[in-house]
Amino acid sequence: MTILEKAPAKINLSLDVLRKRDDGYHDVEMIMTSIDLADRIELDRLNEDRIDISLESRYVPSDERNLAYKAARAFKNKYGITEGVHISIEKSIPVSAGLGGGSADAAAVLRGLNRLWSLNIPFDELADLGSTIGADVAFCVYGNTAIARGYGEKIEKLPSPPPCWIILAKPDIGVSSRTVFGHIELEKISHPDTNAVLAALKEKDFSKMCRNIGNSLEDITFGLHPEVLRIKEAMVHAGATGVLMSGSGPTVYGLVEQQNKATRIYNGMRGFCDEVYLVRLLG
Incomplete structure (x- = not known):
């Protein structure tokens, strides 16, 4: 079996x-x-x-x-x-x-x-x-x-996010969560507006969700690995509606509603790093 x-x-x-x-x-x-x-x-x-x-x-x-x-x-x-x-x-x-x-x-x-x-x-x-x-x-x-x-x-x-495409871009490095958490200085890190993201999910409001996504660990990983920040900047410049590092990194994702725009950004990001994926949400 x-x-x-x-x-x-x-x-x-x-x-x-x-x-x-x-x-x-x-x-x-x-x-x-x-x-x-x-x-x-x-x-x-x-x-x-x-x-x-x-x-x-x-x-x-x-x-x-x-x-x-x-x-x-x-x-x-x-x-x-x-x-x-x-x-x-x-x-x-x-x-x-x-x-x-x-x-x-x-x-x-x-x-x-x-x-x-x-x-x-x-x-x-x-x-x-x-x-x-x-x-x-x-x-x-x-x-x-x-x-x-x-x-x-x-x-x-929670309710699922509004339907969208996700472009994932990972530089050729690995990041240790333990290392990133070890660099946390609580008085210096940023804090996302979690309640605003919760409201956006409830309202199925894609633009509101993208405006409020956030990650307290981003700046720490950017300091340790500046190439992750460069990938985020490239994703923003390419036109993704919402861009964020996931977890402790180094993968950066972009959220896009239209498939043709997502495909264009996906093709453009392949010039920045080897591991780029174009996927959908589940559920």
């Missing part, structure tokens, strides 16, 4: 860092939405009690450091599963890109193992388990559009 799961990437429409917690993490408020760029996860039972991972990527480990491996181990431990599983990951989401690829893979493994072993565990419980693995895993269990609070574990579903 083989179980297939898609693991969609996400973008942040809003990312606000509120305070540093006693445990060293930061309280955040993030509006995220799933996009039509996804890894493909394949799960097969093993008779032996072990977890095997296979994937073709020189940037992603295939051992216990992999979030998909951690998800499978956490699932087996919590529910007392003594069978093993082979996890095959076909990567399409760029690595260390601010698009939640590793978290999406972990969430897909949780959903897939639930099906593989016919446990019928509610998504709320899977999301709680996912939050012990990584900050974005709880959101990725559900997908679509939601606001995440706490360190990312408190999820509230």
Whole structure:
């Protein structure tokens, strides 16, 4: 029996860092939405009690450091599963890109193992388990559009954004979330108007959404990697309606309503970096 799961990437429409917690993490408020760029996860039972991972990527480990491996181990431990599983990951989401690829893979493994072993565990419980693995895993269990609070574990579903095209542009670098969060000076960072983004989603107002998207981490990543700022400036100059860095970067996205305009911007951005994608929203 083989179980297939898609693991969609996400973008942040809003990312606000509120305070540093006693445990060293930061309280955040993030509006995220799933996009039509996804890894493909394949799960097969093993008779032996072990977890095997296979994937073709020189940037992603295939051992216990992999979030998909951690998800499978956490699932087996919590529910007392003594069978093993082979996890095959076909990567399409760029690595260390601010698009939640590793978290999406972990969430897909949780959903897939639930099906593989016919446990019928509610998504709320899977999301709680996912939050012990990584900050974005709880959101990725559900997908679509939601606001995440706490360190990312408190999820509230939201209306989907107005239909649009998304151009993704990633420079040839990886960015460590831990490094970016380590540079946060709370008294200096900017704060997006999360309530305005929430209102735009409720009203299905594309222009209002694009005016108010924001990311507290942008300036930090721009300081560490000036090429990310140059990509954002190029995307703005090309005419995207809303432009923002996703997560801790380095991927920058542009939102556009018209397909022909999105295609023109996509073609233009390919001159700035190798990894450029033209995708739609999910849901």
